[in-house]
Amino acid sequence: MRSERILVKGNEAIAMGAMAAGCECYFAYPITPQSDIPEYLSTALVEAGGEFIQAESEIAASNMLLGAAACGKRAMTSSSSPGISLKQEAISYMAGSDLPAVIVNICRGGPGLGSIDPSQGDYYQATRGGGHGDYRTLVLAPSTCQEAYDATIEAFDLAFRYRNPIMILGDAILGQMKEPIHPWKTRGRPAGEAEEWSLSGAKGREPRLLKSLYLSEGALAGHHAHLVEKYRTMQDEARGEHVWTEDADLVVVAYGSIARIAKSTVRTLRAEGYRVGLFRPVTLYPFPSPDLAGLAARGKRFVTVEHNTGQMVDDVRLAIRRHADSELLTVYPGVLPNPEDFEHPIRRLMDTENQPEEARHV
Amino acid sequence: MYKEEQVFSAPEVMVDTPMHFCPGCHHGIIHRLVGECLTELGLVDSTICVGSVGCSVFIYNYLRVDAVESPHGRAAAVATGVKRARPDNFVFTYQGDGDLAAIGLSEIVYAANRGEKVSVVFVNNTVYGMTGGQMAPTTMVGQKTTTCAGGRCQERDGAPLKMAEMLASLEGTAFSARVAVDSIPHLKKAKKALRKACEVQIQGRGLGFIEFLSACPTNWHMTPLQANARISKELTSYFPLGTYKEPDHTQE
Ligand SMILES: Cc1ncc(C[n+]2csc(CCOP(=O)(O)OP(=O)(O)O)c2C)c(N)n1
Ligand code: SF4
Numbered sequence: 001m002r003s004e005r006i007l008v009k010g011n012e013a014i015a016m017g018a019m020a021a022g023c024e025c026y027f028a029y030p031i032t033p034q035s036d037i038p039e040y041l042s043t044a045l046v047e048a049g050g051e052f053i054q055a056e057s058e059i060a061a062s063n064m065l066l067g068a069a070a071c072g073k074r075a076m077t078s079s080s081s082p083g084i085s086l087k088q089e090a091i092s093y094m095a096g097s098d099l100p101a102v103i104v105n106i107c108r109g110g111p112g113l114g115s116i117d118p119s120q121g122d123y124y125q126a127t128r129g130g131g132h133g134d135y136r137t138l139v140l141a142p143s144t145c146q147e148a149y150d151a152t153i154e155a156f157d158l159a160f161r162y163r164n165p166i167m168i169l170g171d172a173i174l175g176q177m178k179e180p181i182h183p184w185k186t187r188g189r190p191a192g193e194a195e196e197w198s199l200s201g202a203k204g205r206e207p208r209l210l211k212s213l214y215l216s217e218g219a220l221a222g223h224h225a226h227l228v229e230k231y232r233t234m235q236d237e238a239r240g241e242h243v244w245t246e247d248a249d250l251v252v253v254a255y256g257s258i259a260r261i262a263k264s265t266v267r268t269l270r271a272e273g274y275r276v277g278l279f280r281p282v283t284l285y286p287f288p289s290p291d292l293a294g295l296a297a298r299g300k301r302f303v304t305v306e307h308n309t310g311q312m313v314d315d316v317r318l319a320i321r322r323h324a325d326s327e328l329l330t331v332y333p334g335v336l337p338n339p340e341d342f343e344h345p346i347r348r349l350m351d352t353e354n355q356p357e358e359a360r361h362v
Numbered sequence: 363m364y365k366e367e368q369v370f371s372a373p374e375v376m377v378d379t380p381m382h383f384c385p386g387c388h389h390g391i392i393h394r395l396v397g398e399c400l401t402e403l404g405l406v407d408s409t410i411c412v413g414s415v416g417c418s419v420f421i422y423n424y425l426r427v428d429a430v431e432s433p434h435g436r437a438a439a440v441a442t443g444v445k446r447a448r449p450d451n452f453v454f455t456y457q458g459d460g461d462l463a464a465i466g467l468s469e470i471v472y473a474a475n476r477g478e479k480v481s482v483v484f485v486n487n488t489v490y491g492m493t494g495g496q497m498a499p500t501t502m503v504g505q506k507t508t509t510c511a512g513g514r515c516q517e518r519d520g521a522p523l524k525m526a527e528m529l530a531s532l533e534g535t536a537f538s539a540r541v542a543v544d545s546i547p548h549l550k551k552a553k554k555a556l557r558k559a560c561e562v563q564i565q566g567r568g569l570g571f572i573e574f575l576s577a578c579p580t581n582w583h584m585t586p587l588q589a590n591a592r593i594s595k596e597l598t599s600y601f602p603l604g605t606y607k608e609p610d611h612t613q614e
Contacts, residue, residue, distance in 0.1 A: 025447055051446040055439070056472040063436040067412070067443020070430040089433050097431065199428040201451045203407035209422050211431040
């Protein structure tokens with residue numbers, strides 16, 4: 001049920017989404033630009049009877065998450081790029097142990113300490129597993145505060161549906177901007193969720209073991225077969241948003257905050273008569289390749305716009321490879337682009353067959 | 363004619379299976395003590411074991427309790443998450459000295475300082491056992507290992523860490539002791555101390571920490587008997603046995 005609209009930051013929308021989803025445990029370590037999430041939950045979650053810990057490090061926070069996840073709790077952590085790198089060890093273990101958890105990355109500029117400016121520099125890390133080993137996390141990429149709220153609620157359901165870590169990938173623009181959202185009441189946590197497998201003490205049943213170690217011959221291969229099958233069923237979750245793609249000659253592919261800015265550009269160019277559309281991946285893993293392949297089969301041209309030096313373009317090219325290629329327009333991390341910044345390069349692309357060199361980055 | 367009578371048996375919670383430890387290794391004895399304590403305190407049904415990385419990584423093969431594995435060193439953080447999620451369960455970690463005192467030092471210090479209501483079994487065998495006998499934070503000065511072939515040098519490597527003493531200094535630690543299982547009298551004391559490390563959790567007092575001086579005959583290049591002798595002759599002079607912190611009963 002939708003209620004009154006309220007004005008919140010993207011980060012607060014995520015924290016409120018976690019509360020609405022019945023989050024029971026949250027562990028974190030401060031880092032800009034996501035610290036509004038622990039600040040919000042340090043009060044809201046505790047008042048609701050949940051567990052909040054400001055850990056001594058991101059490493060500890062993500063391992064606390066692992067512990068709570070093993071107990072079948074709805075649990076979450078959040079951080080930003082350098083902190084996510086530290087969390088990756090435990091994320092890999094959670095993926096290897098089939099544990100559900102929600103991890104929020106409000107990405108900032110890097111590599112290294114970089115800056116707290118907006119960036120989409122963690123796309124590879126988010127979509128390729130990120131930590132060691134052969135695993136995947138399902139990745140949701142909201143582009144508005146409302147979507148950030150909705151995605152967080154959905155992330156908890158997905159985490160338990162697949163018994164897998166789920167990542168919400170935002171950036172400093174989404175985390176720090178304020179806009180109205182409709183908070184809504186969820187149906188709450190399904191009864192008996194996780195009762196089949198979580199740890200609670202082996203009273204009246206056989207002991208349960210949650211692990212990622214498979215030493216005996218063939219055992220790890222069997223475990224991977226299981227994981228691959230899980231990732232295959234996850235493909236059903238792949239989805240993206242189409243904006244004027246139907247009659248477009250050129251499709252702009254962008255996600256998250258940049259997709260939102262690019263949408264304004266597309267609107268302006270449409271008004272000028274350019275047949276340009278936008279495709280916005282909503283899930284980054286699984287990548288909505290079938291949608292893009294379908295557009296490519298219908299003869300569209302593509303330009304991928306990213307707030308990094310070119311990462312998602314790999315997935316776009318893989319998706320459309322049988323029919324087309326994608327140009328790349330990148331915004332270097334640390335720059336905050338305006339819709340106008342994309343107009344000139346996209347116009348040039350549409351006016352000429354070849355991509356002019358200066359269109360490469362803004 | 364003899365009448366057969368069983369006078370000694372394994373506690374129910376122990377799985378009846380050969381252990382993978384080397385001959386003379388104390389991990390097996392310490393596992394058993396843990397099993398006995400869980401049984402005697404009536405905790406078997408409510409226990410969640412947090413395993414670690416090292417020779418003891420298969421602890422879940424020997425105890426019939428719920429268990430989760432943790433990354434190397436992070437057991438205290440994982441146990442924090444488990445205990446916060448399930449405050450009514452009994453939660454313990456089982457960690458080696460490389461695990462707890464090197465890579466996991468931050469996690470154990472902060473878990474203790476927060477007074478997490480968990481019990482920590484710390485097995486100090488002065489080497490990294492599983493990876494082939496490299497220098498540990500607890501390796502004795504002068505002790506030879508594969509990464510300090512000339513012997514640990516205090517100037518280069520620092521002095522061996524005394525975890526039982528260090529953690530005893532923290533407010534949240536309710537109980538801290540160092541014990542050994544190299545002799546029957548030591549073993550009896552060890553069992554008592556282990557029970558206390560468990561009881562402070564049940565009583566909700568804070569973190570219970572117990573450090574076992576443990577033999578690693580394989581990486582010490584000794585027979586099991588020589589390894590036992592090393593504990594009583596050499597190790598206990600630098601790592602004194604005893605209780606470093608216990609609840610103040612006068613305050614009850
Ligand atoms: C992050 C990480 N670093 C290193 C290792 C390799 N490793 C496995 S066991 C171990 C040492 C364990 O030694 P200790 O904790 O003393 O236990 P023991 O084997 O002596 O019982 C190391 C370094 C690892 N598994 N993970
Ligand atoms: S290597 Fe050492 S610690 Fe490991 S099982 Fe053998 S004796 Fe025990």
